[in-house]
Amino acid sequence: MTQHVTRLFGVTVHGVQIDQRTGCAHYRSPLDVIAIRHHCCGEWYACIACHKELAGHDASVWPHTEFDSLAIMCGVCGHQSTIRAYLGYPDQCIACGAQFNPGCRNHHHFYFDK
Ligand SMILES: [Zn+2]
Ligand SMILES: [Zn+2]
Ligand SMILES: [Zn+2]
Numbered sequence: 001m002t003q004h005v006t007r008l009f010g011v012t013v014h015g016v017q018i019d020q021r022t023g024c025a026h027y028r029s030p031l032d033v034i035a036i037r038h039h040c041c042g043e044w045y046a047c048i049a050c051h052k053e054l055a056g057h058d059a060s061v062w063p064h065t066e067f068d069s070l071a072i073m074c075g076v077c078g079h080q081s082t083i084r085a086y087l088g089y090p091d092q093c094i095a096c097g098a099q100f101n102p103g104c105r106n107h108h109h110f111y112f113d114k
Pocket of ligand 2: 015016024025026027046047048049050051
């Protein structure tokens with residue numbers, strides 16, 4: 001049974017074979033616990049590859065002027081961060097301390113205008 005959408009902490013999150021910590025078919029380590037709200041559609045996705053497979057449109061990056069938007073959600077505790085807060089401290093959740101995948105920083109340009 002595969003599903004491509006789930007409800008986490010009251011938020012609808014899309015992802016290919018998404019699990020209850022925002023793991024997906026592309027990224028499913030204990031550190032892959034971030035959901036990202038996409039600028040193009042305002043929807044939450046487990047990763048950019050999930051967006052590509054499921055959204056049916058091209059992703060757009062968040063412009064600097066919107067970096068105070070809540071666009072990062074911790075899949076462990078549900079805490080939502082602004083882009084600015086997340087980029088300033090990308091290695092763990094500021095609310096619960098859950099470790100985030102350090103490799104994510106190599107992908108920030110897929111989501112945010114840097
Ligand atoms: Zn989109
Ligand atoms: Zn994915
Ligand atoms: Zn957390």
